[in-house]
Amino acid sequence: MPKSSPMVHEARLLGILDTAADGIIVINAKADILVFNKACEAMFGYAASDVLGKNISLLMPSDFSVDHDRYVSHYLETGERRIIGIGREVRGKHADGTVFPLELSVGEAQTPDGRQFIGVIRDVRSRKAVEQRLNQLQAQLVNMARVQAIDEMGAAIAHELNQPLTAVMLYLQAVIRKTSSDTASQLAPQTLEILNKALREAERAGGIIQRMRHSVERREPERQACDLNALIDEALELVLLGHDIEGLQIVRDLDAMLTHVHVDPIPIQQVLANLLRNAMEAVRKSDRRMIKIQSMVSGGQAIVNIEDSGPGIPPDGLSNLFKAFATTKKSGLGLGLMISRSIAQNHGGDLTVDGGGDGRGATFSLRLPLIVGSHEQGIADQ
């Protein structure tokens, strides 16, 4: 095979470089740009002909370009690597002056023309934008969840205290009535007075509970037409963010019809995130780590099933699962599932669980009514 001339070889190489999705820049030891591929042109807004032979500092914000010259001379003098072979996130400057984040990996090559440095550049703006959006969403969710949690906690306390308070009031009334009507067991007037005072205090506590309950019950969910599958995916993104997901298999089986479900998106996403977080926790120690998320329409309801490959929930744990302060976890108040169920019920739906066991994981089912409108009726009919 005939050998290609150096010029043909270089042209081929440049052709290959131009097809690369990542930006590729080659500079010499003086930091003059020797190669600037097509991806770089798109990224920085310069044509290759504008930048070839110029110092690479042209592509950096000024504060960084000063340091860059220092980095290069420092490396050339000492051989100490700050970026070469390591890679890092740096900032680039577009022709229009916009500064943007990019990921830079640098390699070094000894060539007949001297030392050259090859930089591979990836624009991370879109990734950054997604991260920022997620962070905003997460902050919003945390904030809303906090408000909701305070409300729901109030409702939970009200509900939990109701039973013993009812018992206290009935016992006191029993004593008062019995001793008032039965002359044989009549109490001293002072004792009776104390019992009546105790009853009044219990009734006062009951009044406080009723007011707490009313303030929560008045609040209606702020419904809007939501793409339930998008809510699921966003909740999933939120939950996976920053977690070790190696070996975790997520199976999504989503019904494409669920694009207009009338729910209050923030609390519903909170429920989904809570269920997904629990599922991740449940499979943490399992050999097979799988979470299956299924959405579907059945009986005029949108149903989201979240199944995990964990050990399941023991039958004696099931009865307390949705009760407040009944957690088995080391952290948390055990309000998550109770609040989640309450949010589902507040929407006219419900949250139920199949505890699994015997090799099956748990499956939580979130049911939400499809409000009958033209579109929803269409879904319900199908």
Added chain:
Amino acid sequence: MVIHIVEDDPGVNESLRVLLQALDHVVISHSTATALFTAPLPTQDDLVIVDLGLPDIDGASVIRWLKNLSAPPRVVAISGQSQKLIDRALKGFQALTVLRKPLSGDALVSFIA
């Protein structure tokens, strides 16, 4: 008249029984719906106090069963649940008295009378 109580919370169940017995009523109390179903049927003269949040069968189904007896007893529902849940559970029931917890003995006594 016998007053039947179907309430799973032991404190509420017993305190109801103690109060009603203090008022000289004959009381039979059950902690589950199943226990009520397997006991002798309440008669037309009786009163049944049914908690809506029972563990085995929901209170609304119990009330429906009672109302469908050939000689149905009087029924009063009690509940610690939210008004929304109560409304949903009891949809379709006509003229059913619901006493919300915390339960005032006076409200109950005036209903019985």
